[in-house]
Amino acid sequence: MEPVVIVTAAALIQYLFLAYQVSAARVKHGVRAPATTGHPEFERAFRIHQNTLEALVVFIPAMWMFGIYVHPLAAAAIGVLFPIGREVYRRSYLKDPSTRTPGSAISGVAMVTLLLGGLIGAVVSWL
Amino acid sequence: MEPVVIVTAAALIQYLFLAYQVSAARVKHGVRAPATTGHPEFERAFRIHQNTLEALVVFIPAMWMFGIYVHPLAAAAIGVLFPIGREVYRRSYLKDPSTRTPGSAISGVAMVTLLLGGLIGAVVSWL
Amino acid sequence: MEPVVIVTAAALIQYLFLAYQVSAARVKHGVRAPATTGHPEFERAFRIHQNTLEALVVFIPAMWMFGIYVHPLAAAAIGVLFPIGREVYRRSYLKDPSTRTPGSAISGVAMVTLLLGGLIGAVVSWL
Numbered sequence: 001m002e003p004v005v006i007v008t009a010a011a012l013i014q015y016l017f018l019a020y021q022v023s024a025a026r027v028k029h030g031v032r033a034p035a036t037t038g039h040p041e042f043e044r045a046f047r048i049h050q051n052t053l054e055a056l057v058v059f060i061p062a063m064w065m066f067g068i069y070v071h072p073l074a075a076a077a078i079g080v081l082f083p084i085g086r087e088v089y090r091r092s093y094l095k096d097p098s099t100r101t102p103g104s105a106i107s108g109v110a111m112v113t114l115l116l117g118g119l120i121g122a123v124v125s126w127l
Numbered sequence: 128m129e130p131v132v133i134v135t136a137a138a139l140i141q142y143l144f145l146a147y148q149v150s151a152a153r154v155k156h157g158v159r160a161p162a163t164t165g166h167p168e169f170e171r172a173f174r175i176h177q178n179t180l181e182a183l184v185v186f187i188p189a190m191w192m193f194g195i196y197v198h199p200l201a202a203a204a205i206g207v208l209f210p211i212g213r214e215v216y217r218r219s220y221l222k223d224p225s226t227r228t229p230g231s232a233i234s235g236v237a238m239v240t241l242l243l244g245g246l247i248g249a250v251v252s253w254l
Numbered sequence: 255m256e257p258v259v260i261v262t263a264a265a266l267i268q269y270l271f272l273a274y275q276v277s278a279a280r281v282k283h284g285v286r287a288p289a290t291t292g293h294p295e296f297e298r299a300f301r302i303h304q305n306t307l308e309a310l311v312v313f314i315p316a317m318w319m320f321g322i323y324v325h326p327l328a329a330a331a332i333g334v335l336f337p338i339g340r341e342v343y344r345r346s347y348l349k350d351p352s353t354r355t356p357g358s359a360i361s362g363v364a365m366v367t368l369l370l371g372g373l374i375g376a377v378v379s380w381l
Contacts, residue, residue: 002380
């Protein structure tokens with residue numbers, strides 16, 4: 001399961017960077033906690049981080065289930081598309097939120113493949 | 128652990144549907160990213176998804192801990208109440224947010240039972 | 255892995271208390287769902303809960319990876335700093351959001367140590 005752990009750590013390190021980006025935008029634009037609105041750049045950084053949180057909650061269990069019930073190296077190979085898609089998403093969202101779909105789709109395909117593959121693997125293993 | 132994996136996948140597929148419901152409401156009511164307010168129906172869909180995210184972060188580890196330290200099939204049998212409660216929650220919240228408590232309580236009871244049961248199982252196993 | 259499970263359960267029980275604190279502030283200040291703004295005390299409770307959610311998504315996988323690939327008791331010993339830091343964060347944030355950094359830093363150091371330690375442990379184990 002080491003490749004799955006390494007991709008998990010990579011996705012989480014990326015996510016911590018997205019959190020840092022929110023803090024930096026908060027300071028830069030004087031958006032004081034607990035406010036989460038007040039400047040477009042802050043709001044974009046905030047939603048990029050938030051949306052990645054929403055996706056990680058599916059991605060991590062899905063990659064682990066695929067790794068356990070299908071194949072660990074295949075899980076990591078598909079899983080590595082997740083942080084790549086998130087970086088595409090981040091760059092496009094910061095420029096123009098309306099262009100965020102392709103990056104989101106790359107991560108989404110990886111996530112759904114791992115989730116459905118892991119589910120099928122577990123069902124087959126159980127029968 | 129296969130039954131636990133299957134219930135995990137079911138809860139995550141439901142959660143992806145809740146995310147889709149947010150996107151659909153965003154388009155339908157013209158709420159443009161990064162805004163998360165602007166139309167009551169969108170705001171309800173947004174909070175249903177968000178609240179389910181908040182709960183999944185407890186539910187998934189709790190069901191796995193119960194599955195490992197108490198009993199996997201019992202974990203899945205209790206765990207299946209979680210997506211059922213979430214669907215009750217979703218339907219009532221969309222109609223009227225003030226009626227959201229029963230659905231939330233069904234998921235909450237499953238979640239807390241798994242969490243405390245898993246904790247007790249781990250303590251007993253450690254001693 | 256029992257000590258890791260026990261610290262996971264402790265952090266999740268604390269997190270459920272933070273969710274309860276949001277509900278209580280919602281009722282107390284008449285902030286009706288789906289609104290997430292409307293009274294400073296509610297907004298602070300809301301962000302404390304939300305920020306803990308954001309951190310748990312890193313903390314739990316990181317402590318488990320460290321527990322599996324480095325040492326379970328060491329993982330739990332470092333991990334116990336997470337809920338302690340969160341409680342410091344909660345108390346300071348409720349009084350004055352601008353004083354939230356120390357509590358956040360305690361949890362953050364635990365989280366990053368577990369994440370990087372777990373990653374190194376997995377890489378060493380794989381080679």
